[in-house]
Amino acid sequence: MSPFLRALPLFAALAYAWAAIFIRWSEPAGPLAIAFYRMLVATTFWAPFYLMKRRRRDRIPPTRRQWVYMILAGIFLCLHFATWTSSLMYTSVASAVFLILTQPVMVAVAAHFILKERLTGLHWIALALAVIGAGIIFGGDISISRDYIFGDILALIGAFFAGAYLFMARLTRPDHEDGTPGVQLACYLVPVYGLSAVGLLIVTLAFGEPLGPFPKESWLAMLGLGLVPTVIGHSLFNFSLKHLSALPVNIALVIEPVGASLLAIVFFQEAPSQGLLIGSPILIVSVVMIFLRPPITRKAVVPPESGIPGA
Numbered sequence: 001m002s003p004f005l006r007a008l009p010l011f012a013a014l015a016y017a018w019a020a021i022f023i024r025w026s027e028p029a030g031p032l033a034i035a036f037y038r039m040l041v042a043t044t045f046w047a048p049f050y051l052m053k054r055r056r057r058d059r060i061p062p063t064r065r066q067w068v069y070m071i072l073a074g075i076f077l078c079l080h081f082a083t084w085t086s087s088l089m090y091t092s093v094a095s096a097v098f099l100i101l102t103q104p105v106m107v108a109v110a111a112h113f114i115l116k117e118r119l120t121g122l123h124w125i126a127l128a129l130a131v132i133g134a135g136i137i138f139g140g141d142i143s144i145s146r147d148y149i150f151g152d153i154l155a156l157i158g159a160f161f162a163g164a165y166l167f168m169a170r171l172t173r174p175d176h177e178d179g180t181p182g183v184q185l186a187c188y189l190v191p192v193y194g195l196s197a198v199g200l201l202i203v204t205l206a207f208g209e210p211l212g213p214f215p216k217e218s219w220l221a222m223l224g225l226g227l228v229p230t231v232i233g234h235s236l237f238n239f240s241l242k243h244l245s246a247l248p249v250n251i252a253l254v255i256e257p258v259g260a261s262l263l264a265i266v267f268f269q270e271a272p273s274q275g276l277l278i279g280s281p282i283l284i285v286s287v288v289m290i291f292l293r294p295p296i297t298r299k300a301v302v303p304p305e306s307g308i309p310g311a
Contacts, residue, residue: 008240009252015233017259020093021267022228023085025221030209031089032200034222035081039197041226042234043190050190062183066172070188073168074195076161081196082203084158091151093264094272095137097257098280099155104250104290105130106163111170126289133282140275185238250291254284 026034053059062070087096105127111117134156141148173182204211237253257280264270272280 005240006244008236009244010255012233012236012240013253013255014259015236016229016253016256017097017263019225019229019233020088020097020260021263022221022225023088024093024268026214026218026225029214029218029222030204030207031086032082032204032207032209033211034225035085036197036200036204036211037222038081038085038225038230039077039193039200041223042230043193043197045227045231046186046189046193049186053184053186059187060181062172062187066183067191069168069172070183070191071195073165073172074192075199076165076168077192077196078199078203080158080161080165082200083154083161087151087154087158089151091141091148091155092270092272092276093268094257094261094270094276094280095141095148095152096155096158097260098137098276098283099134099152100159100162101254101257101283101287102130102134102156103159103163103166104287106160107166107170108290108294110163110167114167115170120293122289122293126286129282129286129289133279133286136275136279136282137273138275140273140277140279143275144273189234251288254287 023031023034026037029037084096084100108117108119108123109127112119112123138149138152141152169188173185173188261270261272261280265272
């Protein structure tokens, strides 16, 4: 296997790491408008691939249940980007990106209760570490500003909805043991991204955020947000999962918050709090524990190609 192929997960993580930076550069646009344009760009990019797939005669359309899961995925993705993007207006980039790391742990717990995937003692330890790590980050940020705590709460809510989005992907994308084929990537992303964009448009208008005009730099930043972390990062991640095992690909994405934090130091001079310096390594350990020993599934389901939405 070529070194370039092995490095693809790293490139995907680095692309994801730019999300928070592009969001900050998109100001003075509001967070909800930024999230809307991000989804609009991503939907527009994938739309031609979706139309090509729909025209194929051998295409198997999604089942009614899969459509329900995709609708829920779009709603959860809308809520994820609305809350997480807003969190960056109140807390530091580092806190927001590290708190999003709690989502794999949330997905594992949901799979335990809903899909009957058995969690071992190691997984419950990982859950406890995730809670401790997040708590330490909260404690460090409250010493800086109460606004930081509000931003941290929004980031954690965003992580919850990201986990819910991923859980819907797990129910929709893989092939199931009853013979139902999973929904192909392009046929999944466009309805989900499109519904998320519509939801974000409604929320943006409801909260009275303007959709323009913005400075040229803001438009370019939002275009970069839609293309670099959302389209390029997601595409590289899914391509990596086709050619590499899931373990190194998922663990490589832990690099994302580290990269985003370093970029925030370079571009915004955001020094991490003491709580973040202590809590973030604990969060990383908890996530790596989940990836190293994934929960045992009781149903033969092919792992999905769609991975984390990133930031």
